[in-house]
Amino acid sequence: MKSVDIISTLRSLPAPEPDAGRMRRTLRLCRAEYRARRPLRRVGAWELMRRQLRFTILPVWALQGALLLFICLALGAARPAEELIPASASLAAELAALTALPFHSRARRYGMEEVEAAARLSRAKLTLARLGAAAVGDAVCVAAAALLSGGGWYVTLVFVATPFLLTTAVSLAALSRAGGVYSAICLGALMALGYYAAAASWSFDMLRISPLLAAGICLAAIAAIAVEMYAEIRGNGMEKRLGYEY
Amino acid sequence: MRDGELFELLEAGDISALDELIGAYYPEILRYCLRHTPTRECAEDAAQETFLNCVRHIEAYVHRGHFRAWLYKIAANACADQFRRAKDSAEPPERAADEPGYERAELKADLERALAKLPAEQRELLLLRYAHELTLREIAEIRREPMRTVQSRLRAALKALRKLM
Numbered sequence: 001m002k003s004v005d006i007i008s009t010l011r012s013l014p015a016p017e018p019d020a021g022r023m024r025r026t027l028r029l030c031r032a033e034y035r036a037r038r039p040l041r042r043v044g045a046w047e048l049m050r051r052q053l054r055f056t057i058l059p060v061w062a063l064q065g066a067l068l069l070f071i072c073l074a075l076g077a078a079r080p081a082e083e084l085i086p087a088s089a090s091l092a093a094e095l096a097a098l099t100a101l102p103f104h105s106r107a108r109r110y111g112m113e114e115v116e117a118a119a120r121l122s123r124a125k126l127t128l129a130r131l132g133a134a135a136v137g138d139a140v141c142v143a144a145a146a147l148l149s150g151g152g153w154y155v156t157l158v159f160v161a162t163p164f165l166l167t168t169a170v171s172l173a174a175l176s177r178a179g180g181v182y183s184a185i186c187l188g189a190l191m192a193l194g195y196y197a198a199a200a201s202w203s204f205d206m207l208r209i210s211p212l213l214a215a216g217i218c219l220a221a222i223a224a225i226a227v228e229m230y231a232e233i234r235g236n237g238m239e240k241r242l243g244y245e246y
Numbered sequence: 247m248r249d250g251e252l253f254e255l256l257e258a259g260d261i262s263a264l265d266e267l268i269g270a271y272y273p274e275i276l277r278y279c280l281r282h283t284p285t286r287e288c289a290e291d292a293a294q295e296t297f298l299n300c301v302r303h304i305e306a307y308v309h310r311g312h313f314r315a316w317l318y319k320i321a322a323n324a325c326a327d328q329f330r331r332a333k334d335s336a337e338p339p340e341r342a343a344d345e346p347g348y349e350r351a352e353l354k355a356d357l358e359r360a361l362a363k364l365p366a367e368q369r370e371l372l373l374l375r376y377a378h379e380l381t382l383r384e385i386a387e388i389r390r391e392p393m394r395t396v397q398s399r400l401r402a403a404l405k406a407l408r409k410l411m
Contacts, residue, residue: 003404006411009357010376018276019290026272026294027265033301034264040305 045125052129060103064137067095068144075148087200089149090163094192096141097167100134101175101185109181117238124233131229138164157214158206163195165221172228249313256304268297271314274378275321281373282325284332295324315387318380322388360410368403375400 043051071092078084107116117123142164146156171188178184199206255263275296279289299320300307307316361369374380374388382400386393 003408006357006404006407007376009353010372011379013354013357013377015273015277016280016286018273018293022290022294023269023272026297027268029294030264030268030297030301031261033298034261034304037302037305 045122048122048125049129049132052126053133056103056130056133060100060134061137063099063102064096064134064141067092067099068141070095071141071144072148075145079150083203084200085149085151086155086159086203086206087196089145089151089155090159090199091192091196092145093142093160093164094167094188094195096138096145097164098171098185098188098192099141100131100138101171101181101188103130103134104175104184105181113238117235123235127233127235131232154207154211154214157211157218158209159199159203161218162214162221163192163199165218165225166195167191169221169224169228172225172232176228176231253313264301271317272297275317278318278321278373278378279325279328281377282322283328288328288332289325292321292324292328295327296321299324312384312387314380315384318374318378318384318388356411357407360407363410364403364406368399368406371396371400371403372407 074088074092075085078088105113107113116126142160146160149155149160151159167188170191171184174187175181175184178187249267252263252267256267272293276289276293279292279296280286283289283292296317300317307313361372364372371385374385375382380388382393382396385400386396389396391399
């Protein structure tokens with residue numbers, strides 16, 4: 001027998017007529033079920049992010065508050081010895097960059113990433129809310145370090161903005177590539193220590209760097225941070241991590 | 247009216263769109279259930295459960311043009327539940343698909359016999375594709391398999407059925 005005949009016979013298999021009474025009963029039950037359901041309310045992007053903040057803000061801001069206190073004390077103590085101020089300011093900025101890391105990718109660390117991904121919440125918005133909460137605290141810490149260092153815009157650029165951006169870029173890159181928060185913290189801390197040592201030993205030489213070069217480094221770091229954050233928000237590589245893609 | 251338009255009407259509060267949606271799919275879902283449950287009563291229960299589940303979760307379903315596949319997925323689960331329940335009861339099963347006059351058509355009877363001999367997976371594929379006229383994409387979605395896999399398995403199933411006839 002030819003396949004064509006089989007297919008046409010399969011297509012002509014009898015389709016029994018539905019019982020009209022039973023169909024009416026199904027329709028009636030479905031209508032009742034539809035009316036009785038509790039309609040879901042669509043939550044907008046901002047509302048979702050605002051609601052997420054209460055779960056995120058407390059631990060991140062507590063750590064950043066403690067850091068802020070440390071920045072005030074350290075830079076206040078360094079004020080009499082002016083040569084210590086650039087190194088202290090850069091250390092404060094670098095620590096600010098590292099504060100968000102312990103709270104980053106917690107779902108991944110505790111093996112709950114799949115559960116989080118399966119929830120009907122937008123992963124992108126969740127990540128954005130978390131990053132936003134950490135960024136607000138970071139901005140306050142960096143602003144405090146810049147103000148308390150008492151230098152001009154160039155001192156702020158070289159000893160606050162550059163170390164902050166470089167440490168953030170390195171730690172985020174390590175987070176996505178080295179595959180763990182601990183390795184990201186270690187690499188970020190190494191970067192921070194290196195910059196701190198350079199600021200402590202060659203602060204005057206560092207101030208002679210061309211402003212264009214410093215601005216270029218900052219811009220490159222910002223671009224690298226943007227790329228890493230975009231990848232994080234999009235959830236790149238999640239399928240592979242969860243074993244759905246080889 | 248197309249599913250998308252019916253969903254829009256339903257969202258706007260027009261409950262008659264729900265009737266139309268259910269009315270459009272009830273016969274084919276019942277037909278599917280008849281093949282996957284031991285009795286006609288079980289099949290009707292499974293079809294009813296399918297639509298009730300569909301209504302319960304209709305807000306979670308985002309309409310992307312895969313409503314049919316989604317409905318069949320619910321129907322498959324409802325049939326599995328019904329089958330389990332029927333298996334637990336002591337009553338002897340009666341084939342739902344054995345409609346009067348079936349044996350009269352020799353070819354159809356041969357086909358039914360051959361289908362019964364096929365492994366359940368191959369039988370399901372053939373019925374979904376040719377008796378229910380689902381697209382390969384819809385079957386792939388129901389079975390959560392790549393479309394190519396469905397295509398090759400369907401070809402193998404057809405070959406196996408041809409050998410049996």
